[in-house]
Amino acid sequence: MAKTASRIIKVDELARVEGEGALRLRIRDGVIRDVKFRIHEPPRFFEALLRGRIYSDAPDITSRICGICPVAYIMGASQAMEDALGVQVTGPLRDLRRLVYCGEWIESHVLHVFLLHAPDFLGYEDAILISKDHPELVATALRLKKLGNRILEVIGGRAIHPVNLKVGGVYKIPSRAAIRSLRDELQWAVETSLELVKAVSGFEFPDYSYDYNCVALKHKDEYAICEGRLVSSAGLDIPVSEFENHFGEEHVAHSNALHGASDTGAPYLVGPIARYNLNFDQLSPLARTAAQEAGLPRKVDNPFLSIVVRMVEVLYACEEALSLAEAYEEPDEACIDIVPAAGEGFGCTEAPRGICYHHYRLDEQGRITFARIMPPTSQNQKQIERDLWGVVERYMELPDDKLKWRCEQAIRNYDPCISCATHFLKLDVDRG
Amino acid sequence: MAAGKKPRLAVWKFSSCDGCQLSLLDCEDELLAVAEAVEIGFFLEATRAQVAGPYDISLVEGSISTPRDIKRIQKVRRQSRVLITIGACATSGGIQALRNLSDVDAFVNMVYAHPEFISTLATSTPISDHVKVDFELRGCPIDKYQLLEVLNAALNGRKPDIPAHSQCIECKLSGTVCVMVAQGIPCLGPVTQAGCGNICPGCERGCYGCFGPKEAPNPAALSGRLLELGMDLRQTRHFYRSFNTNAGAFRDESARLESIDG
Structure with missing residues (x-):
């Protein structure tokens, strides 16, 4: 491609992501003039339509923000309501929450790694085509994904939009036998994930790096999933309730998502790489060893390695789920007693794609008067644009179709959930 | 084809x-x-x-x-x-x-x-x-x-076998004890179409209407029972106003309840 050419590269409908988005790049004389995501996923106004509803409606309603990570919304909303109403879920109920969340990580990560992202690395349009050449690989991935869904079903009653989770606990206590029945398949899953980490680490990774400001939850006792303090690689260490003092949303013309930015206006990174970089020491010994053997550095700065990190997290989630299933004893009560009252509460959990923040205010009857939700993809959006800028600079020489695919692959590094962000992508590269 | x-x-x-x-x-x-x-x-x-x-x-x-x-x-x-x-x-x-x-x-x-x-x-x-x-x-x-x-x-060019009957039928068919009759838990099952595998009653929770109105429902009769069970008019109205808020029978019943509530 001659450097003097004017190029417009566009992707009107980005594939293998959740939701609707587009990308547009404008390059002139070999210099990038503009990089824009467009999110045309229509706005759905969740924060507005929650007003006036009773606090206990929030988990079920917000779960409909996203069919891929409903547990992140159910859990974040429940936690925020519990914070507002002064109760805390502990003991076996807390373990159940962590277990069902492991199920969502397994299901969502395996979906993304093998069905949505691996085709970019292997040069296929989709995973169905991979299955023609590598039937075992796809069959194994589907079995692992099914196990994630199985965990969601056993605890939550349903894989997509689970019904058995609520503010304060669960509707019905899952039986010890039902939870124990997951063990055999989880044992298989731990061994299989180890193999799959190796398989994924053998992919070829484009050359690009960025010094990310990673943001994730950190918990004193465990690799944070359901709770913790918010920490960053820039040294931030705050309770969840201070999130809005340090991070904001910007509303830009080309997007129906509100872009996340730190208080300095700089982009930041949430998700698997952020968690791995900040909480590596809290991974299991097996997961740490697998990461090292897969060639992952202690601090990952190449976003294309996110697929390996995601697979390491699958391995960890399978191990963690196995140990939770083995230790599970039925709680005495399905749910903590809750008395509706006025209050303000905050919740934040590690959705598969990164921190998902909830903030509500309730009146004295426990009705919602204010709601604010920050999904991970909104927070990552600014960083995605920054990465695209760098990837295009690095791979400017590629012909348009290859550059376009490379950009799509770079976007998929984030497993963007456009439905969540309400908000995403057409690549439209304008080299004119 | x-x-x-x-x-x-x-x-x-x-x-x-x-x-x-x-x-x-x-x-x-x-x-x-x-x-x-x-x-x-x-x-x-x-x-x-x-x-x-x-x-x-x-x-x-x-x-x-x-x-x-x-x-x-x-x-x-x-x-x-x-x-x-x-x-x-x-x-x-x-x-x-x-x-x-x-x-x-x-x-x-x-x-x-x-x-x-x-x-x-x-x-x-x-x-x-x-x-x-x-x-x-x-x-x-x-x-x-x-x-x-x-x-x-x-x-295969045939009509799909998707029943339009209520969740109640599904509970009966699967032997799930009625949560509303036995435990007094508010449930939309009597007016909601079957199809999910009666998962909520199976979790000792009332149906919350994911599948929308069944054929020929009678929501006014159900609302009467929900009010007797202790839901107030606003809660009852919101019960119909979720994922199928705009589906005919649910929309009309919630509007009727709103007009009573004033």
Whole structure:
């Protein structure tokens, strides 16, 4: 491609992501003039339509923000309501929450790694085509994904939009036998994930790096999933309730998502790489060893390695789920007693794609008067644009179709959930 | 469909959470068989590859909520021999149809700093308000086995076996003890279409209406019972106003309750 050419590269409908988005790049004389995501996923106004509803409606309603990570919304909303109403879920109920969340990580990560992202690395349009050449690989991935869904079903009653989770606990206590029945398949899953980490680490990774400001939850006792303090690689260490003092949303013309930015206006990174970089020491010994053997550095700065990190997290989630299933004893009560009252509460959990923040205010009857939700993809959006800028600079020489695919692959590094962000992508590269 | 040629399938998304089309990818045991039986012409969540229309079967997820959607669904209809809507958004307008009861400008102002960037309709409506729909599959989300049944039926040119009876029938058929009769738990089962596998009563929770109104429901009678069980008028109204808030019988009953409440 001659450097003097004017190029417009566009992707009107980005594939293998959740939701609707587009990308547009404008390059002139070999210099990038503009990089824009467009999110045309229509706005759905969740924060507005929650007003006036009773606090206990929030988990079920917000779960409909996203069919891929409903547990992140159910859990974040429940936690925020519990914070507002002064109760805390502990003991076996807390373990159940962590277990069902492991199920969502397994299901969502395996979906993304093998069905949505691996085709970019292997040069296929989709995973169905991979299955023609590598039937075992796809069959194994589907079995692992099914196990994630199985965990969601056993605890939550349903894989997509689970019904058995609520503010304060669960509707019905899952039986010890039902939870124990997951063990055999989880044992298989731990061994299989180890193999799959190796398989994924053998992919070829484009050359690009960025010094990310990673943001994730950190918990004193465990690799944070359901709770913790918010920490960053820039040294931030705050309770969840201070999130809005340090991070904001910007509303830009080309997007129906509100872009996340730190208080300095700089982009930041949430998700698997952020968690791995900040909480590596809290991974299991097996997961740490697998990461090292897969060639992952202690601090990952190449976003294309996110697929390996995601697979390491699958391995960890399978191990963690196995140990939770083995230790599970039925709680005495399905749910903590809750008395509706006025209050303000905050919740934040590690959705598969990164921190998902909830903030509500309730009146004295426990009705919602204010709601604010920050999904991970909104927070990552600014960083995605920054990465695209760098990837295009690095791979400017590629012909348009290859550059376009490379950009799509770079976007998929984030497993963007456009439905969540309400908000995403057409690549439209304008080299004119 | 031409003989010897695989039927061409397209999956379209409008305003939604992606959960219903994910149900297809969640058919872990059947996905590759489905992919074998059809030619996937358009399915953005799964593939970059696109084959131009016309399509033998189009699955449509999501509701119509922007000016652009209205044009796009007309185009989808023109290209589709059989058009099947999947899920509560596509068949009734979804949770986002709660906006139909409010001032959408106020909603935009509440969520976005620059309302002038946002293009949205005042309503969220089902696909059938805009184009002819050949079959509507209910659920928030749909049940994947019902989806396989509908696909199978469409591929074989027969009527899908999807019952329109209530959740109550499903509970009776599966031997689930009635949570409303036995425990006094408010339940929408008597007016809600079956299809989920009565999972909520199975979890000792009342049905909350994911599958929308059953055929010929009597919600006024149910509301009377819900009030006796201790729900107030507002709670009862909100019970109908969730994922199928804009579905005929639910919409009308919630409006009736609102008029009583004043």
